Amino acid sequence: MTSALMPTYARQPVAFSHGEGVWLFDTEGRRYLDTTAGIAVCGLGHANPVVAEAIADQARTLVHTSNLYQIPLQEALADALRDASGMDLCFFGNSGAEANEAAIKLARMYGHKRKNIDVPTIIVMENSFHGRTLATLTATGNKKIQEGFEPLVQGFVRVPYDDIAAIEKVAAENPNIVAILVEPIQGESGVRMAKNGFGYLEQLRAVCDKHDWLLMLDEIQTGNGRTGKYFAYQHTSIMPDVVTTAKGLGNGFPIGACMVRGKADDLFGPGNHGTTYGGTPLGCRAALTTIRELQKGPIENARVMGERIKAGFLKNLGDLGVTVEGAGLMMGVVLPRPCTELVARARDAGVLLIVSAENRIRLLPPLIINAEEADLLVEKISALVRTFLAEGAAA
Ligand SMILES: Cc1ncc(COP(=O)(O)O)c(C=O)c1O
Structure with a gap:
């Protein structure tokens, strides 16, 4: 029988029956070290027992009422996120794209209400990823994702990532700019970091202050401990006006949030x-439990293990021209040549990984990875890369 699913994903020939921590088990009983965490989602690992118990208990108690009524668990989750982020207010949706839709609407409202601008326009970046809804795919800096869905949404201007001069040029030419939407580290395009790291966010904050724009950070992938702080901007002393997050927020339970502060309140x-x-009560209980568990150690672990893994790769592969970009457990291992075939080879060797932008191995393991597992990850992937690059040299 042919599949009844729309063919929107090029799926790999493997299905998993269960997981435990950093491990996934396929339907044939094989075990895989998962360096993807469901694409930066399961920070606390697969089948985390505390989150599982919270979801089960809440499902037995109350799953859903409506935003027509008070939802104490939603209030509690907003409080927890306020404490974790320093932001003021929170809106909850179900995904990253939805969180960004809220941010885009906020920027437009800011333009209309505060600045009397009829066509409020948001600066977005090349190579960015913000989601697959019409507005967020327009904001996304990848033509392949936009192709076939024209007409795109108006009100966006694109500049190169990590180029403040390009932003100043747009500011001089376009009086309709109201906000910048940016990822602190670009994720989907292969873990790309600005030259001066998180210092880029400080520069962006200064530009936004100068022009009275909103600084809107897409922390859908970088948030929830991934980079070794709860949010990536916490590596700096700046505060954004709008922050979006999702992915790791519910450890796999679908939930997203858009947070505001100060003039966006x-x-x-x-x-x-x-x-x-x-x-919903169920989603908020899952996320509240996830935040509490993340704050008990996994975020600091992400920082420590990130450094350990980075050092391991540089030691094993540095002589082959391999470099490592990123922060915490959001890491791009950059090879000197395209390496998409490593995905299948790694899977055969019992490791799940992602390759982006053809030559970047994207590592996003669960934040609870221990030293032994981290060393195994480095050892297994280094061996694969070494063989792969040697083949290229011989060809
Ligand atoms: C930075 C960033 N923004 C937005 C999204 C979209 O999130 P979702 O797939 O939950 O809609 C993603 C997903 O990969 C992302 O990495």
Whole structure:
């Protein structure tokens, strides 16, 4: 029988029956070291027992009511995120794209309400990824993702990542700019970091202050401990005006959040935004439990293990021209030549990994990875890369 699924994903020939920590087990009983964590989602590992118990208990108690009513667990989750982020207010949706939709709407409201701008325009970056809805795919800096879906949404201007002069040029030419939407580290395009690391965020903050724009950080992938701080901007002393997050927020339970602070606080009122499933008791219990568990150690572990893994790769592969980019457990291992075939080879060797931008191995393991597992990850991937590069040299 042919599949009844729309063929929107080029799936690999493997299915998993269960997981435990950094390990996934396929339906044939083979074990894999998972360096993807469901693409930066399961920070606390697969089948985390504390999150599983919280979800089961909440499912037995109350799954969903409606945003027509008070939802104490939603309030509690917003409080926890406020404490973790230093932001003021929170809106909950179900995914990263939805969180970014909220941010885009906020920027437009800011333009109309505060700046009397009819076509509020957001600066976005080349090589960025912000989601697959119409507005977020327009914001995304990847033509392949946009192709076939024209007309795209108006109100976006694109500049190269890590290029403040390009932003200043747009500012001089376009009086309609109201905000910058940017990933602190670009994830989907292969873990790309600005030359001066998180210092780029400080430069962006200064530009936004100068022009009275909103600084909107897409922390959908970098958030929830991934880079070794709860949010990536916490590696600096700046505060953004809008932050979006999702992925690791529910450890696999679908939930996203858009947070605001300061001048973005009073842009939305009743009726401006909403979604049926946003902030259900079940979703909020899952996320609240995830945040509490992340704060007990995995975030610091991400920093320590990230350094250990990076050092391991540089030691094993540095002589072959391999470099490592990123922070914490969001890492791009950059090879001197395209390496997409490593995905299948690694899988055969019992390791799940992602290759982006043809020559970047993207590592996003669970944040609870221990030293032994981290060393195994480095050892296994280094061996694969060494053989692969030697073949290239011989050819
Ligand atoms: C930085 C960033 N923004 C937005 C998204 C979209 O999130 P979702 O797939 O949950 O809609 C992603 C997903 O990969 C992402 O990495």
